[in-house]
Amino acid sequence: MGTPSYPLTLDLTGRRVVVVGGGPVAARRAAGAVAAGGRVDVIAPWLCEDLTAAVEAGDLRWYGRDYVAGDLLEPEPAWLVHTATGSSLVDAQVAREAEVARVWCVRADDAQASSAWTPAVTRGAQGSSAEGITVAVSAGADPRRAAAVRDAVGAALESGTLPVRRVRRPAGTEGQVGRVALIGGGPGADDLITVRGRALLVAADVVVSDRLGPTGLLATLSREVEVIDVGKTPGNHPVGQDRINELLVHHARMGKQVVRLKGGDPFVLGRGGEEALHCVEHGIPVEVVPGVTSAVSVPAAAGIPVTHRGITASFVVASAHEGAEHVLRAAADAAPDATLVLLMAVTRLAETAEALVAAGRPATTPVALIERGWTPQQRTTTTTLGSAAADARAAGVRAPAVVVIGDVVAVRSSLGDLAGE
Numbered sequence: 001m002g003t004p005s006y007p008l009t010l011d012l013t014g015r016r017v018v019v020v021g022g023g024p025v026a027a028r029r030a031a032g033a034v035a036a037g038g039r040v041d042v043i044a045p046w047l048c049e050d051l052t053a054a055v056e057a058g059d060l061r062w063y064g065r066d067y068v069a070g071d072l073l074e075p076e077p078a079w080l081v082h083t084a085t086g087s088s089l090v091d092a093q094v095a096r097e098a099e100v101a102r103v104w105c106v107r108a109d110d111a112q113a114s115s116a117w118t119p120a121v122t123r124g125a126q127g128s129s130a131e132g133i134t135v136a137v138s139a140g141a142d143p144r145r146a147a148a149v150r151d152a153v154g155a156a157l158e159s160g161t162l163p164v165r166r167v168r169r170p171a172g173t174e175g176q177v178g179r180v181a182l183i184g185g186g187p188g189a190d191d192l193i194t195v196r197g198r199a200l201l202v203a204a205d206v207v208v209s210d211r212l213g214p215t216g217l218l219a220t221l222s223r224e225v226e227v228i229d230v231g232k233t234p235g236n237h238p239v240g241q242d243r244i245n246e247l248l249v250h251h252a253r254m255g256k257q258v259v260r261l262k263g264g265d266p267f268v269l270g271r272g273g274e275e276a277l278h279c280v281e282h283g284i285p286v287e288v289v290p291g292v293t294s295a296v297s298v299p300a301a302a303g304i305p306v307t308h309r310g311i312t313a314s315f316v317v318a319s320a321h322e323g324a325e326h327v328l329r330a331a332a333d334a335a336p337d338a339t340l341v342l343l344m345a346v347t348r349l350a351e352t353a354e355a356l357v358a359a360g361r362p363a364t365t366p367v368a369l370i371e372r373g374w375t376p377q378q379r380t381t382t383t384t385l386g387s388a389a390a391d392a393r394a395a396g397v398r399a400p401a402v403v404v405i406g407d408v409v410a411v412r413s414s415l416g417d418l419a420g421e
Helices: 024-035 049-056 088-101 143-159 195-202 215-220 241-253 272-281 294-301 324-331 349-358 388-395 407-415
Strands: 016-020 039-043 061-063 080-083 104-107 120-123 134-137 179-184 206-209 226-229 257-262 286-289 315-319 339-343 366-371 379-384 401-405
Touching: 016 024, 016 088, 024 039, 024 049, 024 080, 049 061, 080 088, 088 104, 120 143, 134 143, 143 195, 179 195, 179 241, 179 272, 195 215, 195 257, 195 286, 206 215, 206 241, 241 257, 241 272, 257 272, 272 286, 294 339, 294 366, 294 401, 315 324, 324 339, 324 349, 349 388, 366 388, 366 407, 379 388, 379 407, 401 407
Parallel strands: 016 039, 016 080, 039 061, 080 104, 179 257, 179 286, 206 226, 206 257, 315 339
Antiparallel strands: 120 134, 339 401, 366 379, 366 401
């Protein structure tokens, strides 16, 4: 016999499968057949612990004796036989009788003498984006090689690096609503999205995307995926939040797998809570996938830890989009040495800085303005609270940018940029 050349998948549901042998190899073969729905008969004078447990659980039948001629045909013909007795004479006898009876036979002792082979198998985990996918690997009678490839493929299935998106809906799911996943894509670099976020993205039917997420990943999606750009820029909101909420529900009601791809974390100044509530109110299953928030990661990319022993043990994150009063309220109960991290702060930086100084923050407090964090265009401007607005104008600072206010900014002088290439 040569190596396998005609792979196929068998439906063993309700069909008789014979396993000859009672050791660990036979136990693995029997367990696989039971999991596939086969009616398994084990023929062996003794059983290992795993097979004994399976018999006691009622998963299979045990004939406590040696194999005898006719066992493949009685009490009814088998569809498949595995032989793993440890005796080449017995295994050869089983294989010969299987050949005469036209029953596929897998020999554990001699793959070349088999009429069928069991590949190394990996399956997409239930509930994951790869659910329903089965990958079998054969390596020409080299099981360790096959197992190594199988494990690598299994990891790729779960990581979202393989195209696992469903093209056909599973039978019986017609008319069912889809799901919405609110995914935090991280601070902008494509490889800073979480493993679960990447896996759900590659399985999506519809992606509603912001401009600050890992938009480079969109080019890796199937052409059949509908990508809806709802990105906002300062002073320009072409798609309002109410319309975004409606889009999520509309596509999910059509049975689609919908991904809302955001920059940072969806629940940190990302309106993810509003979108989740809207979905729940309309009966749409929704999940959130946390992301690396720019409030922490962008300062880190610039060599600025938001907390640092001996400087500060706390930090406050606030949006400056709606005015200085919101920033002041956020910082009101913070420790005097707490780092203040401002998002969406460039447009109203002068107003915010002036209000903070008036509220008691020293004008000499160090400030860093970090533009386009985690991209090749990342740039950091360091200044002080009293000079921040003027220095930002002189440097031409533009959104998106994160503003860090506090003594931790000084750590940058020793670290420099820390974002990888």
